[in-house]
Amino acid sequence: MARTINPFVVTGKIEPEYFCDRLEESARIIKSVTNGNNLVIISPRRMGKTGLIQFCYDKPEIRKEYYTFFIDVLHTSSLREFTYLLGREIYETLLPRSRKMANLFLQTIKSISGKFGFDPVTNLPVFNVELGDIERPEYTLEEIFQYLAKADKPCIVSIDEFQQVAKYPEKNIEALLRTHIQKMRNSNFIFAGSERHMMQEMFLSAARPFYHSADMLELKAIPIEKYVPFIVNHFEKRKRSINTENVEKVYNLFKGHTYYVQKTFNEAFADTPEGKECTPIMIQTAIDNIIASSDTIFREILSNIPEKQKELLYAIAKDGEAERITSAQFIKSHSLPSASSIQSACQKLLEKDLITEVNKVYSLTDKLFAMWINRIYGSSRNIW
Secondary structure: OOOOOOOOOOOOOOOHHHOOOOHHHHHHHHHHHHOOOOEEEEOOOOOOHHHHHHHHHOOHHHHOOOEEEEEEOOOOOOHHHHHHHHHHHHHHHHOOOOHHHHHHHHHHOHHHHOOOEEOOOOOOEEOOOOHHHOOOHHHHHHHHHHHHHOOOOOEEEEEEOHHHHHHOOOOOHHHHHHHHHHHOOOEEEEEEEOOHHHHHHHHHOOOOOOOOOOEEEEOOOOOHHHHHHHHHHHHHHOOOEEOHHHHHHHHHHOOOOHHHHHHHHHHHHHOOOOOOEEOHHHHHHHHHHHHHHOHHHHHHHHHOOOHHHHHHHHHHHHHOOEEOOOOHHHHHHOOOOOHHHHHHHHHHHHHOOOEEEEOOEEEEOOHHHHHHHHHHHOOOOOOO
8 A cells, every 4th residue: 555645744855746835935046046146045943944945956957057055054153163064065965976076175175185084885085074173174164165166067055044153252254254255256155044133134234244245035934825725735635635724724823934834734634534634623633742842842941041031032922923012011911020121131032033023023933932832821722
C-alpha cells in the first residue's frame, strides 16, 4: 500500500507542488540577484524565508547559471564562527559540483588549507577544520572573498539572521563585510533577518556601513485568499475534506504565520483518515500538541525575563495587538507601573526580539508564545 505523503511540509526542502504562492516574492528575489543587486529580506522567524530562498535557488535560471550558498548565522557569536560557517558552506557546496573550484579553494584559502584532511576513498580534501584552526578570521574571511571573486560562475550568497553580526564582540564587523562585498563583481548577497528593528537600522540608517546597499523586501503572511484554498485542495486531492471556515479560523489565529499554519495542518492531516473530514476537535488537538511541545522552551524564556518586562509582555499578549502602550488607559487596564518603566521594558523586549513593532502597534513576535502565555495566565483554553 502506497504511503500517503503529508502535503503540509514543515521541515526540509519543499517541492514546488507543496509550496504555497509566493509568486511575486520569488520573482522579486530572482530579478534582484540576477540583475546584479543585493537584497534584504525581513520577516518574522519561521515565516518561510529559508524555504523561499531555497525555492528560488531551485529555479532553472538560478540552478544552471549560478553557484548558490546559504548559511544561518543565528547561533554564531563571533567573526570566527561566521568565517567558519561561510568557508565550510562554500567548500561543501562546490565539492560535488566542480572539482576545479574545490581545488582552487585549497589554493586560495591558504590560512587553513593545511588543516584539511583527506578522504581515503576519493582522495579529495575533507573540510574537517576545527573552529580553533581559524587563527586570524579577518584574514581567512578576506581569502574567502578572494576565492569567490575567482569563481567560474557568478555566485549568490544568502546569510540568514544577518542581524546577528551586529552583536559580535569584534568592532566594525559591518564595515569589514561591507568593504569586501562592495568589491565583488560576480557575487550578489541576500541578507535575511527576523529582527525587524535591527535589520532596518542596519540598512536604512545613514550612520551604518550597509546604508542603502541593497533592495528591500518585507516578507509578510501569505494572503488568506491564497492560503485557504491551498489547504482545502490538498485535503481534497488525498480524498479527505475540511471546512473552509475552520481553515480560516486557524489562519486568523496565527495571523497567517506560515510555520504554525503548516504545522497545525500537518498534524491535523495526519489524524484525518482517508474518506473522512478533518473536524474542529482534530484541529484543536493539533494546536494543543504544538503548544505542549513548546512548554519547556517558553518556560525557560520567561525564567530569564525580569518581572517588569514580563508584566508588559503579558499585557501585549493579552491584547494581541497593543497600541499606545504608555497611555493611561493601557496602564490602568493592565495594572502596569509608570510610562517610563514601560518604555524601558519595551526597549528591552524589542532588543530580545520577544515583541515586534509595526506602525506603533506592538505584538509578540512568536504568536504561539502569546497563545501559551494566555493559556497559562488567562482563561482561554480553546480556539473554537
